[in-house]
Amino acid sequence: MSNAILVLNAGSSSMKFALYDADTLEPLTRGNVRGIGGETGLDVSGPDGAIFGAPRSLSHHADHQAAIAWILKRIREEPGLSLRAAGHRVVHGGPRFTAPVLVDDAILAQLAALTPLAPAHQPHNLAALRAVAQAWPGLPQVACFDTAFHRTQPRLAQLLPLPRSFADEGVLRYGFHGLSYQHIAETLPDLIGRRCEGRVIVAHLGHGASLCAMRERRSVATTMGFTALDGLMMGTRSGAIDPGLVLYLIQERGMAPAAVAELLNKQSGLLGVSGLSDDVRVLTESGDACAEEALELFAYRAVREAGSLMAALGGLDVLVFTAGIGEHAPGVRAAIASALAWAGIDFDGERNRHNAQRISRDGSAVDVLVIPANEELPIARAVQNLL
Template identity: 40%
Template sequence: MNILVINSGSSSIKYQLFKMPLQQAVCSGLVERIGIEGSFIKHSVFKNQEKTVIEIEAFISNHGEGLKQVLALLSEGEHAVISKPEDVVAVGHRVVHGGEHFAGATLINDEVKQQIRKLFSLAPLHNPVNYKCIEVAEQTFTSAKQVAVFDTAFHQTIPRQAFRYAIPEWYYKEHSIRVYGFHGTSHKYVSEQAIHSLGKADSKIISIHLGNGCSITAIKNGQSIDTSMGFGPLSGLVMGTRSGDIDPSVIFHLMEHAGYTLEQLSTLLNKQSGLLGVGGSSDMRDIRKLISEGNENAKLAIELYAYRIKKFIGSYAAVLNGIDAIIFTAGVGENDLEIRAAVCKELSYLGIELDEAKNKGYKQELTDISRADSKVKILVIPTNEEYEIASQCFNLLN
């Protein structure tokens, strides 16, 4: 069964084609800078344990045009992996916000599309684009089942004392204001890998997703019971350009005494803060370079970043009443050994003991980097959101 996974952002489309249930990625690619000068497609085909990369530079005006180009790469030329659109049995779509309506992979019909439209205001940068790609895929792969996999779905098991805010109930009932959580597909995937590695279903796990966006989730017996991102993806950890948790009084102060508008505040907290605001760059590699040059602000940015993660680990250890494992995943979590070391430093009280040699020896596969005497396993697990979406689609259709 061929399942195409589409993970669309505001100006990009990531995609992979899987043969299921073989769990085999046939090809993958990225359409980048959609609607912006310098658009390009990077398409990789995997055949006989060899990887062929095709790069195309051409202006791509919108997501619809991008998907048409992807179809051409899949079905035309010497590196074609399908002969016709009908060879794709299902298209799995990452949809960022599912509200309280969706707790798992869902076949897309008119009612589901209507619910996704209703949630545009809760995820204005993502849900409209996700919706557009669903419409284009329906027109492009006319015989395929269209399936939505929601970032928020994994967190629908969070209990009410964790998802409700301490404001009058009316705001929850009338405006749907509550904790939703994000990165759910990633947290679900890596936690299942960890549970399998631990060999125990009754597990207490803290999953730490560190990319440009960052979140941390407490997972008990395979279910999310608390998470750092809330109503939107701004709260919690320090991120590439987002502030993470901040006292709301700061917002009132800037509005009242500095004349900030809501738009200016949104830009400040979402696009000008985090590592960028404190350290001068949203890219951890640039931050490291600045530190090597003696930049104290960049050093402070790293300290803030690691400190906030440690605070949440302590908090979630209390919520879980213990920890069996912590997981580092996503771009920074998988590739920055110094962040992993900084986070795990001085957590021996919780039974978290890092092995420095194992930490340095991580090689892009599930790796235990904890000391032999560590009571808590420290795992680095590469996330694979696209495979998780394909797997959920396959399970739904079967």
């Protein structure tokens, strides 16, 4: 009988899942239901991948609820597997939740109240919590927050230039992708030793994208703010835009707030600029001029934001690429790293083309690394610690 910790990580278009040995935290299975809401696919890895790999009964057009139900059903059907607890990525913890927490009905209600701050993610995160509670009544569940990692930032980095009463009510720059950044912070010492305590920028580039500046492996500044719509250009999200443009769309173009939200969250970014796709692989291979411009704008925005984070850090010692685009799009990495040569990056195009872990040349003043994202392991570790 294997005692296991289940980790569920619900994204806006994916449902990542993992099983870890409850005692050793050795991975049993990791997987991803991708393309939710469209052409759903399944990727599974790990020694016990067969738990999820067969039979392939997942619908090709599954939504989040169907994906969660399918995952839980497959676990229930697996002989010799006993769940000890479940851990969940919850995107927004607000001002109160700054560390992992055991979830009860009262906590769940407080997290639901934060849904307007992360409408594309929070409902899916909470649906996973409710689904596990229904399938395994009494099973301990732990919520781990994407916003928590950034609570080490100085107050000035968290403040918005609004009347003080807004900050008193919790209207602050929160930052996101914290679990991804936590994993990088925990991984770096084994890769570069004491250099990891210096000035580090991590580029989490996926369907959602952000940068985080770290000093002593703690968040100093980040590109996302009050919501996950701020900062970098993303797959379908605009990132930072002039707030006056939002007023213009409502007041002059007559757009309803809901339509503006749809525009900025689901019709912009790589998809909007290219008019073709939000998938970097599709854009890279298309040969389309608009697709090329979209990729150039994506890199340009990342370079500009990296410059602002260098100002907050006082320089740069290490640049890390992670997440789907960061790990698998050498063209995007090359565009960003080459544009930052002035900061001391001696970029190695050959290493980059082969997706090496280190893509800077030996002796570069700035180390440039590619590290696979793993938001699930910090969650499993938090569950184990709380239990």
